[in-house]
Amino acid sequence: MRCPFCRNRGNRVVDSRLSGDGGTIRRRRVCAACKRRFTTYERVEEAAPVVVKKDGRREPFDRQKVIAGIKRACEKRPVSMETIEKIADRIEAAAADLGGKETPSSFIGAAVMNALQETDQVAYVRFASVYRSFKDIGEFMHELEELIRQREGSAASPAPIRPREKKSESSA
Numbered sequence: 095m096r097c098p099f100c101r102n103r104g105n106r107v108v109d110s111r112l113s114g115d116g117g118t119i120r121r122r123r124v125c126a127a128c129k130r131r132f133t134t135y136e137r138v139e140e141a142a143p144v145v146v147k148k149d150g151r152r153e154p155f156d157r158q159k160v161i162a163g164i165k166r167a168c169e170k171r172p173v174s175m176e177t178i179e180k181i182a183d184r185i186e187a188a189a190a191d192l193g194g195k196e197t198p199s200s201f202i203g204a205a206v207m208n209a210l211q212e213t214d215q216v217a218y219v220r221f222a223s224v225y226r227s228f229k230d231i232g233e234f235m236h237e238l239e240e241l242i243r244q245r246e247g248s249a250a251s252p253a254p255i256r257p258r259e260k261k262s263e264s265s266a
Contacts, residue, residue: 097125098132105132143189143197155197157186164206167221173214181209215241 096103104126111120119136142155160182168178185205189197203225210218219237228234 095123095134097128097130099130100125100128102127143192143195145189145199145202146196147199152196155186155189155202157182160185160202160206163221164210164217167210167217167224168214171214171217173217177213181206181213184209211241215245 095105097105102125105123106126107121108124108131109122112118113120113135117137121134121136122131123134124131144152145155146152161178164178164181185202188205189202192201207218207222207225210221219234219241222228222237223234226233226237228237
């Protein structure tokens with residue numbers, strides 16, 4: 095580490111502290127030559143995966159593109175920006191957890207669709223209509239029917255009511 099004042103490489107660490115989020119270490123250093131103090135910050139460099147598009151092109155993962163797509167689908171829907179950010183965080187983490195340096199764009203699209211299906215079904219259908227490139231109303235209706243079937247399946251009949259157990263009375 096070079097001193098920002100005299101450009102000498104010799105220095106020592108006087109103090110180290112974690113930042114508030116715990117992702118960065120703040121180090122106070124003192125230069126061996128000019129004796130001036132300066133601060134450096136250390137953080138883990140996370141290599142973002144490369145996204146492989148349908149046509150074979152490769153581009154770096156862009157969290158802002160994911161957020162923009164989700165925001166577009168959630169336009170005029172009761173979905174908070176905080177929820178959108180959390181969805182993007184989960185998708186980014188899932189892409190990084192794949193382990194490889196490359197992530198297919200289909201994985202990211204499917205992850206967005208799954209998250210939107212759990213969050214807001216209208217936003218899900220909006221996103222699916224663009225992502226899956228519905229060619230006609232029949233494909234669109236098929237997706238809606240599938241969504242209705244899933245919702246009816248999850249809202250199955252309530253749990254049966256069980257009779258109360260009788261309390262045993264013990265005589266004293």
